[in-house]
Amino acid sequence: MSSMDPTEAFRQEASELFETLEGALLDLGLRPDDRELVDSAFRALHTIKGSGAMFGFDRVAAFTHEFETAFELVRKGEIKPTQELIAVALAAKDYIRALIEAPDSADSIIGDAILDDLKRFVSPTAQVLPVGSNADIPPVSESRPAGWQLRLEFESHILRNGSNPIDLLDDLCKLGPCFVVPLTDGVPLLDELEPEDCYLKWDVTLHGACDKAAIDDVFMFVQDEMKLTLAQVERAAPVLAMPIADVELAAPPAPAPTAASVPAAAEPAAPSERKREEPRRTEERGIATVRVQAERLDELMDRVGELVIAQARLSQLAAVGSDLSIKMIAEEIERLAASLRDTTMGARMVPIGSLFGRFRRLVHDLSRDLGKPVEFVTSGEDTELDKTMIECLADPLVHLIRNAIDHGIEDTETRAAAGKTEQGRIELQAIHSGAQVLVTVKDNGGGLNTARIRAKAEELIAPGAAMSDHEIHQFLFHPGFSTAQTISALSGRGVGMDVVKRTIENMRGSIDLSTKAGEGTTVTLRLPLTLAIIEGLLIRVGEGRYIIPLPAVEECVELTAEDERSRGRNFLNVRGNLVPFLRLRDILDVPGAPGQHQKTIIISTGETRVGLVADQIIGNHQTVIKSLSKLHSDVTIFSGATILGDGTAALILDVAQLVALAQSRAEKQQMSEAA
Amino acid sequence: MATDQQHGAGAVQDGSMQVVMIGLGDEKFALDAGLVREIIDPVPATKVAGARSFVPSVINVRGNVIPLADLRIRFGMPQTEDSADTRIVVIEVGIDDEPVLVGVTADKVYEVTEISRTDVQHTPRVGMHWKPEFIRFITKWREEFVIVPNMERILN
Structure with missing residues (x-):
């Protein structure tokens, strides 16, 4: 992972976020009132914007920002997401994806058109708010609080995680005019001051009819590392009323003036966002996940496959010998190998x-x-x-x-x-x-x-x-x-x-x-369940041993003398049903006469059943599948190979091919009989 | 791999080429050392029914199932029983642009040596009972003619 190109990492992360975003948008079409969906869409958008800016995808960040802005009214619950709106939002999502995956082919004209559409769908319905005025000048509606009183206390290590409280304050200011007072009582003497620690606290009075959710969103990515005290203000204190000068859009992308001198950095702190996104999305804070390259998992699976084979050989040796302690170790290793195999397979499961x-x-x-x-x-x-x-x-x-x-x-x-x-x-x-x-x-x-x-x-x-x-x-x-x-x-x-x-x-x-x-x-x-390992039935035909995938096996029956006599007809009577069968000795070119007690293995694909005649059924075999090389790609009756306990290779029979072969033979036979 | 083969050819132009000298029947063949991955003792082979005659079976080499090719069949030479000298040379060749490991049975492996460009002979048209396209060139080693086979052609 460490050698991974960070841009590539961003692309991968973004593609996951797009899935979340798309899912949320589509769900929103079905359940327009579900606030959680809007929030989840916004979280995804926000992270794309933040990470995009961090990795130099400036057009992505800029467009996503516009998209967010235009969608703001939906988030505030002031307009309902209609089908048309969802369609445009999906188009916007596709455009962002194009910007990331093939930036050269993504024409900004398309982006502008999408944004125009978005604004068109958003504005006429937003009757409460006259377009072109500041959305946040209170009072917008009676039910909303006039403002909020906040106290922000960050943990001292917050800066080391890449979070910047100033950016957060900036974001807060976008929700409405703010009066920010830094509290310096936590600042130690210069000797004791750690330059990388954060000692300041802030008291913020926010004037604006925003939701609590909007405020929570600002601190979404740092909420574990801070204490946020929130109280509603019923009436704006006259002292704090700040003049609002130049906010023009329906939703405010530009930072509103604040009392504290806060540098105008529009982008929120990206690194902390990245860290916080995963646990937020799954809401399962206890479960940590690690992203591993698929090739490594494949390699691990190969090694485990070899281990399983080596273990089978050891067990075989131990069973032959008389040393009890070796037998115990062999059993122990067998148990360990089995659980290691299960765990490894589990790691590949999605x-x-x-x-x-x-x-x-x-x-x-x-x-x-x-x-x-x-x-x-x-x-x-x-x-x-x-x-x-x-x-x-x-x-x-x-x-x-x-x-x-x-x-x-x-x-x-x-x-x-x-x-x-x-x-x-x-x-x-x-x-x-x-x-x-x-x-x-x-x-x-x-x-x-x-x-x-x-x-x-x-x-x-x-x-x-x-x-x-x-x-x-x-x-x-x-x-x-x-x-x-x-x-x-x-x-x-x-x-x-x-x-x-x-x-x-x-x-x-x-x-x-x-x-x-x-x-x-x-x-x-x-x-x-998996491509790597199957349960197989080990059979013997002549000198060779072969594997039949166990899920395809329905039952095993003795080939009776009566069936044997019906040479040329090659149909088996299984409880009144005629089942065509194949003699594996013929198919596999085994010379000589078959043994006395031939067995028939009935296999099936879907509704079709076919019998395979073998010399002996040896038993179950846990099989690590190895594909055959290109030199054997012309051989169709085998789907792969595996390695047996004694180290020799055994071939896995391709059930679908054998069934097709048996059926075409049976059809020919019926036709020639009919003629 | 294809690139290895080209490197080998380049080396010939420069004057010399590292090869593994093997014996098949009465003939000696020089395999480009760049292709050879390992040389192992014979292991039990598993017959693949319906496969082409020159790749009749598969073997297990370190947990990988790889095809075992028999050049003697490709060159129309008589089959011989395994002896104490028999080895399997595991080589990597490009088949449809993909590297594939293949085992090649050798009646005897002599040594890793260098052959020189100055000894290169043009493939004679007469007196050969194998197809000229299977042969890259013929050279001399210890006063004997040795064949440098074109493994990719032979196996494709």
Whole structure:
């Protein structure tokens, strides 16, 4: 971290803040009265402004400042955030992001236009305040206090943290005319004076109809390091009334004159802001977080993987020998390695909520562009997934959500005709299910048009072939398959679902589709918890040992003599169901005759079940996954490799590929039998 | 890596090049020392069904699963049994612009030595039972012809 470019650090921090800001703005659209949301948006803005100035993003700081100013009335609760206002605010957020990420391409004309829009939305509604006059001249309304009496006592080390009380006083002055009296009774004799300590206290009389929250905001980042005494003043003391000269904007960006001579530094103390932001946001002061580079976590995971392998070898050795003390140490190390592995994996886990947040904007924008009102509901944001998987999931989910809005949800008239609510509904849900995480995208639209998919599919297959609805729907995952009659900007090009499927399968996940005409479609993504380690079933085929990912295994059955006799038919009777099976000896090119007691492992992806015939089932194996090199990228039946207890490499069978292979063989067989 | 290969070629132009001399069957090959990561004793290999014949298996090298290439197959030479001299030379080559670790079986590893540019021979068109594109050049070492193979071509 120490070697990290500070500008890069700012970018990273800013991108997190943008997520917070966007989330807050979108929520505000739903719950315009929620003060907490306004505050959280402001906190994010404020930090972006402060850090931006500190790292030399002056345009960011300047624009954000204007944005804040224009939004000030919302914060004061004097105007309600309307949908239009939220849309402009989102545009402003995008512009700030552009300023940070690609400052050269962000034209300031756009920024000005956004600000104009903002001001236009803000001003006409702000009837209480005549535009162009000072918003803070009391009395604005009866219910507000005439002013505040404050005493500020900072802890002596406050300056060392980079906070500057003078800046805070400046900010305070922006809330209204202030009368500031420094209290010098704490200042020691010169001999005892620490130049870096703060000895002064201040008494401030603030004239202005501001909220207590506004005052709290000023001290938001230092509130742990100071004592703030607040009292309301009912009537302004005549002595303290200061003339207000030149404050012109609806909200006051310029520092108001003060009695104490305070240097006019507009920017608040940035370093302390940065320190305070994290705990403020999570409101969990007890939990400290450390930001670690992802590569380091990956490295750690690799080391732990090697440790697990070495430990397995040690256990094997200890089990063979007769030395009791070695056995005890081996068990101890096994326990330690297991908990170390769990902890390391835990460190890579991220709640999926960070991903869900991004889609709210997508839904918001799509719903507006397509003129289909859509309610977006998420649940299970706390569900944790491996960090790398969360990144891989973003694109597939964008596709699924776009599809749901563009194709799934009907337009308003159709919905009305079908007796549905005008507003469509999309649910994004994540839940744990055993060793898997299920992510579902569910819409309450019209459902899949099976007939149309079939018609289109018949360009690829023989017309009139007997297919279940489930099989027909699988055509949606064919590359280039699209039933959309028109190609819109959003979808209809036929690329998408096949990419979704491939991405999910690359993560060793699977995808299920279920639909009900008129009621909607549900797409379920089944994902393993992590990419790094899986539970596997270790099997033997000939001399070789292979791993089958355990989540895919349904059951193991003996290959009966009857099944054995049905050579060439390759179907297995599992409690009355015909299940196609593959002889792994054939697939893996093992010469010689199979042994006597062949075992069949029934694996499944979604609804499809396939049997794999192996020579022996050895047992469970905790597997650290190593990918195969590019030299073996042409081999599709293995998804990776792992290292066994004796140090040899074993290959992991790719379940999806084997199922596809078995099915295509079974289909061919059925066709040749039919012919 | 590709850059290593280029450095090696540059070194030849300057006059000399560090190589690891290995024996395969009756032939001697000089592997650019810049590519070689380590030389290990043979370890049990795991066959990869369906892989191309010159990369038939994978091995575990320090917790990494890496492919084991057999140059003898690529050069159409007869297979030999492992002997006490057999070693695996782990090299790093660029495959699709990505560095990949590959183990190469050698019947014998002789030494790390320098070969000189002045000894470079042009690849003869006749009398060769392997493809010329697999060979960077042929040089002389201790009065014997040795082949400097182009590992990237061979493995791609």
